[in-house]
Amino acid sequence: xxxxxxxxxxxxxxxxxxxxxxxxxxxxxxxxxxxxxxxxxxxxxxxxxxxxxxxxxxxxxxxxxxxxxxxxxxxxxxxxxxxxxxxxxxxxxxxxxxxxxxxxxxxxxxxxxxxxxxxxxxxxxxxxxxxxxxxxxxxxxxxxxxxxxxxxxxxxxxxxxxxxxxxxxxxxxxxxxxxxxxxxxxxxxxxxxxxxxxxxxxxxxxxxxx
Numbered sequence: 001x002x003x004x005x006x007x008x009x010x011x012x013x014x015x016x017x018x019x020x021x022x023x024x025x026x027x028x029x030x031x032x033x034x035x036x037x038x039x040x041x042x043x044x045x046x047x048x049x050x051x052x053x054x055x056x057x058x059x060x061x062x063x064x065x066x067x068x069x070x071x072x073x074x075x076x077x078x079x080x081x082x083x084x085x086x087x088x089x090x091x092x093x094x095x096x097x098x099x100x101x102x103x104x105x106x107x108x109x110x111x112x113x114x115x116x117x118x119x120x121x122x123x124x125x126x127x128x129x130x131x132x133x134x135x136x137x138x139x140x141x142x143x144x145x146x147x148x149x150x151x152x153x154x155x156x157x158x159x160x161x162x163x164x165x166x167x168x169x170x171x172x173x174x175x176x177x178x179x180x181x182x183x184x185x186x187x188x189x190x191x192x193x194x195x196x197x198x199x200x201x202x203x204x205x206x207x208x209x210x
Contacts, residue, residue: 010195013207014078017055017085022072026110030075034082035205036117040108041124042134043090046154046188050124051076051087053188054197061087071104073111083205086111086118091134112141119204120148122197127153127164127185130171143178150200151175152186152193 023029041047048061060076074087088111089104112118121142125135130153142149153171156164168185175181182200186193202209 010198011210012056012198013202013209014055014085014198015057017057017060017076017078019060020075020077020081020084022074024072025107026114029073029111029115030081030084032115032117034080034084034117035119036075036084036086036115037120037122037201037204038086038088038112038115038118039122039124040088040112040138041090042126042129042132045090045124045126045129046152047090047124048087049188050122050152050154050186050197051085053191053194054201055085071100073107078205079207083207084117085201109141112138112147113145118147120150122201123149123151125151125153125171127156127159127167130167131174139175139178139181142180146180148204149178149181150197151181151183152197153183154186154188156185156192157187157190 021030039047039051051061052058061074071089073089076085076087077083078085088108091104091108121138123135123138125131139149151171153168159167164185168183171183175183184193184196186197199209
């Protein structure tokens with residue numbers, strides 16, 4: 001006999017997500033219509049792993065131990081090609097020429113400023129190194145543009161629970177004046193925070209959930 005307290009597992013609307021196309025410059029992006037949520041973060045913060053965990057697809061977004069492997073904007077459909085996840089190039093200490101880093105930065109900046117279908121940004125931060133200069137730059141820009149931001153403090157399993165919770169509270173305090181920003185703990189390997197992240201993504205992409 002089933003327990004009266006057993007809860008029905010939530011359906012994952014992103015499980016059928018598929019790759020659509022990549023773009024090396026803004027003119028190569030998909031037609032600017034429908035709804036998109038972009039994922040951005042410093043190189044090696046766990047951005048691709050977060051996308052794969054949310055979609056329950058280990059190879060949807062390419063992961064690598066080498067920072068900066070994502071050099072293109074990659075588009076993925078969710079329940080339809082009109083409701084998309086967008087994987088932006090990782091930014092930071094990748095071992096690439098300075099000119100390439102500047103090109104990436106300009107590419108990301110142009111996408112964030114000019115893409116009218118963009119509904120919000122998932123900003124990926126390694127919980128051990130939150131609020132880097134890059135993160136602060138993105139948050140400042142998002143405030144000016146009135147773009148919603150949801151922060152995933154990734155690799156939360158690398159800290160003890162008390163330390164992870166303390167970091168979460170500190171980041172929330174530091175950003176308390178930014179009412180367009182929300183923050184959560186996340187771990188792709190331990191499946192921590194998946195429902196919360198999926199709920200936020202579903203809300204922004206206008207996807208009905210159970």
